[in-house]
Amino acid sequence: MTARYGLYYAPESGSALAVLAATWLGRDAATGDTCAQPQLPGIPADILMERTASPRHYGFHATLKPPFALAPSRTEDELRASVAKFAQQQQPFGLHLAPGVLGGFVALQETTPSEELRTLAAACVIEFDGFRAPPAAKELEKRRAAGLTPRQDALLIRWGYPYVLDEFRFHMTLTSRVQENELRRAMLDAAGPYFAEALAEPITVDAVSLFHQPSREEPFTILDRFPFGSS
DSSP: OOOEEEEEEOOOTTSHHHHHHHHHHTBOTTTOOBOOOOOBTTBOHHHHHHHTHHHHHHOSOEEEEEEEOBOTTOOHHHHHHHHHHHHHTOOOEEEOEEEEEETTEEEEEESSOOHHHHHHHHHHHHHTGGGBOOOOHHHHHHHHTTTOOHHHHHHHHHHSOSSSGGGOOOOEEOSSOOOOHHHHHHHHHHHHHHHTTTTSSOEEEOEEEEEEESSTTSOOEEEEEEEOTTO
């Protein structure tokens, strides 16, 4: 199977947010270790395990450049060198986050839109497009099955993903899609106090992380974290 890479924001390993999120999801993407999940009010342990399966597979992160297979002419070493150079040209910035709901998913979201964040995400999409292999027809069909707008379809064709550039929505996913209103509300209500201390002050976006997935069946892990030039 073809390996995939993604350029993400992820908090520094060992930070309060990283530890809390890894515990919530049940896996640490930095180490690959399984974590004992917390006891949350109103949410049975088996339900929490089940409803965090998808974000646990991907690891706690915010997508900047969505997962892609390497173009045949490019190598992982070239990608790492390019990301390191890119990161050195970036400046850290703050971001206020709070739990919210996006498309049925509970996630950490911006409380105030950040132009620095949008600029960073767009730069990641554009700057590293030469490393991306075109998506297979099956992948395009899967994306289109979600019901894309004409703009999203155009982005899918050009950049390999429909939710980039002006369609970008920052989120750090905490659950799979939760259809049941009562359960979704319970998980959102639990996330507020659970993450409150870690989110009391703005987080600092001071690095980009290169995530790696050896095959679609295997989880993503952090290959490396590249600090910004002034961080």
